[in-house]
Amino acid sequence: MLTKEGLATLKAEYEDLVSTKRPVAVERLANAREQGDLSENSEYTDAKQALAFIDGRILELEEILHGVKVISSHSKGQIDLGCKVTLHINGKKEEFTIVGEWEADPMSKKISHESPLGKALLGKKVGDKVEVEAPAGKILYKILHIE
Numbered sequence: 001m002l003t004k005e006g007l008a009t010l011k012a013e014y015e016d017l018v019s020t021k022r023p024v025a026v027e028r029l030a031n032a033r034e035q036g037d038l039s040e041n042s043e044y045t046d047a048k049q050a051l052a053f054i055d056g057r058i059l060e061l062e063e064i065l066h067g068v069k070v071i072s073s074h075s076k077g078q079i080d081l082g083c084k085v086t087l088h089i090n091g092k093k094e095e096f097t098i099v100g101e102w103e104a105d106p107m108s109k110k111i112s113h114e115s116p117l118g119k120a121l122l123g124k125k126v127g128d129k130v131e132v133e134a135p136a137g138k139i140l141y142k143i144l145h146i147e
Helices: 003-032 042-067 115-119
Strands: 084-089 093-099 111-112 129-134 137-146
Touching: 093 115, 093 129, 093 137, 111 115, 115 137
Parallel strands: 093 111
Antiparallel strands: 084 093, 084 137, 129 137
16 A cells, blocks of 8 residues: 555656666666676676666566555544654654555654554544554553644
């Protein structure tokens, strides 16, 4: 599952890989191949590995994009994918967005619905409290706002 924004990001990455990065990698490999003895040609080996990595990511993105379900709306009043949630945690407010696993980015406060906190929050309402087990112990979250 992805939000519309997550789908757009993955499509942009796919297009960049197919139309820009892969052609550059293919050309780099061809140039390295022309340098002679392939058994001792580190540029050839590096170029071959780079192309394999790009091709692998292209295949992965094709699989994701082919079978993805886009979240276009969410239930009013309760937490679902695509919601921005304001939580009270240890005396301070934090805002998180609940997203699909492919677009999760904890540094940007985008948490997967499959994460421990994401799972605990799904279906909850303003005023509810959830307790989540973390490496440092249990953390209590109070839901302040959902949008």
